[in-house]
Amino acid sequence: MAVTRYDAEALLRRLPHRHPFVFLDRVEVEEPGRSGRGYSLISIANPVFAGHFPGRPIFPGVLLIEAAAQSAGVIATAADDDGTGIALLATVRKFAFRKPVLPGDLVVLTCELKASVGGFREFTCTVDVAQETRAEGVVAVAIETSDARM
């Protein structure tokens, strides 16, 4: 199956978010609308580490959820023919954080469609580092079309 790759520049055409709230460096969509992987390089230069936590940098779990939602959003809207739809986080369920994500980690966010109703898409997401699961849970995104934004 051909994988569609969205690099950092292409992601900005798919996400409404901008610096410092883009938490992805790349997304590979395996099946548009259904499955793919987001990649996030965790740098000690990220200002969040100044406060989370001083002397003990741990990437915040809530930002891993946001990264998972952004991955799910890119995958969900990849099925959008005209490419103008954007996805916004709608729900978070059953997210659990098994081990911390640290500076230097390459985070792989694997998302698969779980349910689809109307403009909502729900994905199961697994957050791995070096093939070890650090967090997992379910996020739903709401697809907003260009018509709805007018």
Place this chain on the structure above:
Amino acid sequence: MSEAVSNAQERYDLVRRITVTLVEGLDLPDDPEVIDPDQPLFGRGLELDSLDTLEIVSLIDEEYDIALDDTPDAFGSISKIVDQILAKRD
């Protein structure tokens, strides 16, 4: 037991199980015993919204491995959800 009675019992049991699944899964304040299966799920019924529909699809898929149809009428009431499950089981 006749087939008709057996089918009615199966439906009655399924209605009760689905009601408990929805009350627990959606964290509803209602007592499952007092929910009428024909009561509307949305609006003035159980006052669910479109996001709850997504949760209902997930809950039914998790518990019964059945993908409910994404049509406006499909989630009108617990009875309609049970109708779909029974039809898709056959």
